[in-house]
Amino acid sequence: MKSLPSADRTGPAPGRTVAVVACAAQFMVVLDTTIVNVALPSMRADLGLGAGGQQWVVNAYLLTFAGFLMLGxxxxxxxxxxxxxTAGLVVFTAASLLGGLATGGGLLIAARTLQGLGAAFLAPAPLALINATYHDIQARTKAIAAWGATATAAGSCGIxxxxxxxxxxxxxxxxxxxxxxxxxLVAVALAALPAFPGRARGRALDAPGAVLVTAALACASYGLxxxxxxxxxxxxxxxxxxxxxxxxxAFLVVExxxxxxxxPLRIFRSRALVLGNTAALVIGAVTTSVMFFVTLYLQRVLGYTPLRAGLAMLPLTLAIAVxxxxVRRLVQAMGPRVxxxxxxxxxxxxxxxQSRFTPGGSFTTDILGPGILLGLGLGAVVLPMTxxxxxxxxxEDAGLASALMNTARQMGGGLGLAVLSAVAATSTGAAALTHGYARALLVAAALALLAGALALFMPRPAAAAAPAGRESGRRPVPAHAEPAE
Known part of the structure; x- marks a missing residue:
C-alpha cells in the first residue's frame, strides 16, 4: 500500500498548490454561469439562434450543473x-473547445450541456481536497476564505x-x-495534487438515487x-x-x-450543515438576483454598454473578495455564527x-456606495457559510457536503431569480423598470434578514467543529494516513 509523498503530507508547497488549483477551478466553473450572458446577441446573430435557443445556451449549463452535482x-x-x-476538468475543457468551434445552435447547446456535466464532477472535489489537505485549522480557514472569495467574485467577473x-x-x-x-490545471492536478483514495471497495454508486435526484433537480431547475x-x-x-x-x-425514500x-440522510443530523446550506440557498438567491437586476438597471435605465456595466460592477466584486x-480571523476566533x-x-x-436608486441615478450614490456595502456583507457570509x-x-462525506452546498447555492440562484423576476415584472419605461427592480431588491433584503435570524441558531464553535464521525463516537480517519489512488 503506497503512502503519499512526504511533501504531500507535511510540506507547505502542496497545500498552496491545492488552494491555487481549487480557486482556479472554482473561478472557471462559476465564471461560466455568467460569462455567456453578454455574448448572447452575437451568438444569436452568428448561429441563427431564436429566443428559445438563447435561453438554452444559459439553461443547458445551469440545469446539467445543478442536476448532477450530487452525483459528482x-x-x-x-x-x-x-x-x-481531473476527469471533470477534462470533460469541461473539451466541451469548452467544442462550444467555441460550434457551427450551429444545436452543437453549441450540446457543448454547454457537456460543460455542465463536467462542472458537476469538477466542482465538489476542490473543497473536499482543501478540507483533507489542511490539518491546521488556521491554514484551512485561510484556504477556504480564498476559495469562497473566488467563487463569489467569479459570477460578477464573468459579466x-x-x-x-x-x-x-x-x-x-x-x-x-x-x-x-x-x-x-489538468497538468498541475496530475503532477502535484495529493492523491486521496476513494472508498469504493465493496461499494457501488447508488444508481437509483443518482437518477432520481438528478431528475428531480433538473425538473425543478427547468420549472423555475x-x-x-x-x-x-x-x-x-x-x-x-x-x-x-x-x-x-421518491429519492428520500430510496435513500x-x-x-x-x-x-446518507444521517448527514442532516448536523445543525451546522443544515444552517450552512440554508445560508447557501439565500446567498445564491441574493447574489444572482443582484447581478441580474443591477446589470439591467445600468443598461436599460442608465444606458450603459455591456462593457461599461461590467466595469461598474467591479467595486462590488472587489468588496466581496476583500x-x-x-473575515477569516473572526471565524477562527468566534466560529461561524457571529x-x-x-x-x-x-x-x-x-x-x-440599492433599492433606492432612481431613473436619473448616478454611479456614485446608486451603484458605488451600495455596491461596496453589499459586497462587504456578501463576502463576510461566504467563509462562515462554507x-x-x-x-x-x-x-467520508467531505465530497458530498461540498456538493450539497454547491447544489443549494445553484438552486437558490434559480429559485431566487425566478421569484424576484416575478416580483419585478412591470411595464416598459425607465420609471416602471426602476420601480420593479427596487421591489425585487427589497424582497432580497427581507431574505437576508431572515437568513441572519436563522444564523443565530448556529451551534457554538466547539460543537460545529466536531466532525460527524466524532459525534457518533468514531474517530475520523486522518487524511494523511490514507493510501494514494
Missing part, C-alpha cells in the same frame, strides 16, 4: 477526489470578462478562454426557469414542478432504505440602499 460529490468520495476532479472578450476577440472566446486554463414567462398554474410549469417534488420524495445511499479574506449574522445585516443594508456547511462532517 458522491463519486468524488467513492472513486477519489483527484481522479474525479466584465464576457464583455471584454466579445468586444475584442468575438463571442467564441468566452468559451475558448477555458481551454488553456483547463489544460494547465419557466416561471418568468409562464405562471405556476400553467400545465407545463406546474406539472414539471409537481414531478420534481414527487421525484425528490432511507438503501444500504449504500448516494446521500471581505471574504478579512460573522454570519453581521454579514447578513450588512447585506440587507446594502440591498435597502465552514458550517462542510467542516462538520466526517472525511
Amino acid at each position: 460529490g458522491r463519486a468524488a468520495d467513492l472513486f477519489g477526489r483527484r481522479r474525479m476532479f 466584465l470578462l464576457g464583455g471584454v472578450l466579445t468586444d475584442t476577440l468575438g463571442w467564441r472566446w468566452v468559451l475558448f478562454v477555458n481551454v488553456p486554463i483547463g489544460v494547465v 426557469s419557466e416561471l418568468e414567462t409562464r405562471p405556476i398554474a400553467a400545465p407545463l410549469t406546474g406539472g414539471i414542478l409537481a414531478v420534481a417534488v414527487l421525484l425528490l420524495a 432511507a432504505r438503501s444500504a449504500q445511499p448516494l446521500m 471581505a471574504s479574506l478579512l 460573522p454570519l449574522v453581521l454579514g447578513w445585516l450588512l447585506t440587507a443594508g446594502g440591498l435597502l440602499w 465552514t458550517a456547511a462542510t467542516s462538520s462532517v466526517g472525511a
Whole structure:
C-alpha cells in the first residue's frame, strides 16, 4: 500500500498548490454561469439562434450543473477526489473547445450541456481536497476564505470578462478562454495534487438515487426557469414542478432504505450543515438576483454598454473578495455564527440602499456606495457559510457536503431569480423598470434578514467543529494516513 509523498503530507508547497488549483477551478466553473450572458446577441446573430435557443445556451449549463452535482460529490468520495476532479476538468475543457468551434445552435447547446456535466464532477472535489489537505485549522480557514472569495467574485467577473472578450476577440472566446486554463490545471492536478483514495471497495454508486435526484433537480431547475414567462398554474410549469417534488420524495425514500445511499440522510443530523446550506440557498438567491437586476438597471435605465456595466460592477466584486479574506480571523476566533449574522445585516443594508436608486441615478450614490456595502456583507457570509456547511462532517462525506452546498447555492440562484423576476415584472419605461427592480431588491433584503435570524441558531464553535464521525463516537480517519489512488 503506497503512502503519499512526504511533501504531500507535511510540506507547505502542496497545500498552496491545492488552494491555487481549487480557486482556479472554482473561478472557471462559476465564471461560466455568467460569462455567456453578454455574448448572447452575437451568438444569436452568428448561429441563427431564436429566443428559445438563447435561453438554452444559459439553461443547458445551469440545469446539467445543478442536476448532477450530487452525483459528482458522491463519486468524488467513492472513486477519489483527484481522479474525479481531473476527469471533470477534462470533460469541461473539451466541451469548452467544442462550444467555441460550434457551427450551429444545436452543437453549441450540446457543448454547454457537456460543460455542465463536467462542472458537476469538477466542482465538489476542490473543497473536499482543501478540507483533507489542511490539518491546521488556521491554514484551512485561510484556504477556504480564498476559495469562497473566488467563487463569489467569479459570477460578477464573468459579466466584465464576457464583455471584454466579445468586444475584442468575438463571442467564441468566452468559451475558448477555458481551454488553456483547463489544460494547465489538468497538468498541475496530475503532477502535484495529493492523491486521496476513494472508498469504493465493496461499494457501488447508488444508481437509483443518482437518477432520481438528478431528475428531480433538473425538473425543478427547468420549472423555475419557466416561471418568468409562464405562471405556476400553467400545465407545463406546474406539472414539471409537481414531478420534481414527487421525484425528490421518491429519492428520500430510496435513500432511507438503501444500504449504500448516494446521500446518507444521517448527514442532516448536523445543525451546522443544515444552517450552512440554508445560508447557501439565500446567498445564491441574493447574489444572482443582484447581478441580474443591477446589470439591467445600468443598461436599460442608465444606458450603459455591456462593457461599461461590467466595469461598474467591479467595486462590488472587489468588496466581496476583500471581505471574504478579512473575515477569516473572526471565524477562527468566534466560529461561524457571529460573522454570519453581521454579514447578513450588512447585506440587507446594502440591498435597502440599492433599492433606492432612481431613473436619473448616478454611479456614485446608486451603484458605488451600495455596491461596496453589499459586497462587504456578501463576502463576510461566504467563509462562515462554507465552514458550517462542510467542516462538520466526517472525511467520508467531505465530497458530498461540498456538493450539497454547491447544489443549494445553484438552486437558490434559480429559485431566487425566478421569484424576484416575478416580483419585478412591470411595464416598459425607465420609471416602471426602476420601480420593479427596487421591489425585487427589497424582497432580497427581507431574505437576508431572515437568513441572519436563522444564523443565530448556529451551534457554538466547539460543537460545529466536531466532525460527524466524532459525534457518533468514531474517530475520523486522518487524511494523511490514507493510501494514494
